[in-house]
Amino acid sequence: MLKFLKHIGQLIMSPGNGWEDISHAGDDPKQLATTGLYPLFGLAAVTAFVQYFYDTDLGLVTLLQHAIIVFVELFVTYFIASVVFASTLQQWIEGEINEKRYTTVITYSLAIIALTTVVKNCSPVEMSLIYFLYLYVGIVLWKSSRYLAIKEDKLGQFIIMSMLSILVPPFIIGAILSFFIG
Numbered sequence: 001m002l003k004f005l006k007h008i009g010q011l012i013m014s015p016g017n018g019w020e021d022i023s024h025a026g027d028d029p030k031q032l033a034t035t036g037l038y039p040l041f042g043l044a045a046v047t048a049f050v051q052y053f054y055d056t057d058l059g060l061v062t063l064l065q066h067a068i069i070v071f072v073e074l075f076v077t078y079f080i081a082s083v084v085f086a087s088t089l090q091q092w093i094e095g096e097i098n099e100k101r102y103t104t105v106i107t108y109s110l111a112i113i114a115l116t117t118v119v120k121n122c123s124p125v126e127m128s129l130i131y132f133l134y135l136y137v138g139i140v141l142w143k144s145s146r147y148l149a150i151k152e153d154k155l156g157q158f159i160i161m162s163m164l165s166i167l168v169p170p171f172i173i174g175a176i177l178s179f180f181i182g
Helices: 003-013 015-025 029-054 062-092 099-120 128-148 152-166 168-181
Strands: none
Touching: 003 015, 003 029, 003 099, 015 099, 015 128, 029 062, 029 099, 062 099, 062 152, 062 168, 099 128, 099 152, 128 152, 152 168
């Protein structure tokens, strides 16, 4: 878990160097997900309850609903992004598709989104600056192109696809669940 957090910090500070270090580490993405990403999703969900300390009008049921929505939107996005990457990535890479690498990219990108959600949940005021942190994931994805061996002429298409499959689903899923749950 500490190594996972260290790599997230490196990606935030210097995405290019962070992907080089992740490449050298060669961690198993399934283990990264079970020991690092899913607990981070849980932390993001639990921080929904922090809102009670600065907005006492929110009831326990509302906070619980928000926590469930946060966890589900991140968890489902992982699988949506995996399907999209698996079905589209072959046309943009040089050589054979490497499931381990693209799953690692999805894992670390969603980890940054989960950390951003933690910051958003713990912030007592709605700050538009926090939403720009979500866009920083686009820079991290752009820098992952070398790690994934994306062809230079296909870089724009890759960035659009990766941002649409990683950044958009949490907002859509969250809106749908908020509509149905409360």
